[in-house]
Amino acid sequence: MHLTFLSKQVNLVLKWAKSQYGDDGLFMSTAFGPNGVVLLDHVKDIMPKLPIFFIDTGRHFKETLELRDRYIAKGFNIISNEPREEVDLLNSSADECCDNRKVRPFTTMLLANDGRTWITALSRYQSPERAEIKFLQHAQWNKVNPMLAWNETDVWDYIREHKLDYNPLHDEGYRSIGCKPCTTKTKPGEPVRAGRWRGLEKTECGIHAPPSPEEPCPTSVEESPSL
């Protein structure tokens, strides 16, 4: 009988990634959501100098920018872009706006760090689109997803147990926070990302493209040869 084991041990995956790609071969991205602050808490001991990309869209809540600044003050190696304020596309299409304010600045950051492997804070619980993510994904850039098996309760239990600094908007009913014009509170019983782009079919900004179907990925820690 084959048992699939999905580890919740973030440290194990981070140490494996460090052994595979080295200190200079990795970066992380975050918008300082609940998953992101948990991952940062794991990163700080294992890879304290890890470059951490934050995409400043110019449309964030002030609470998000203040949280970013507090994490900079804690010593994290956070790299922000200058927002593209000349771009005002909210009235044309959300996809175009995300492309200009998020995807393009992020791609510029990625290209400047070509060859590094991307550590994300994605989890399978977050949406149907994320339900199939693997620990290791090969797409245009390699991705490692150490938190894929965590659920929302795991995340908030960890935040409270470790007294982590988090976005105070979560205490007001925002469960997933992106840009201010495209983020609403969630109602009881709604999925965690229901408040994002409410009323649109859009569910992702575009930076998390799906993995290439030609490149099958390991489905568990056990199936990753050296993990």
Ligand code: SF4
């Ligand atoms: S989330 Fe909204 S405001 Fe932010 S880049 Fe996308 S469309 Fe523009």
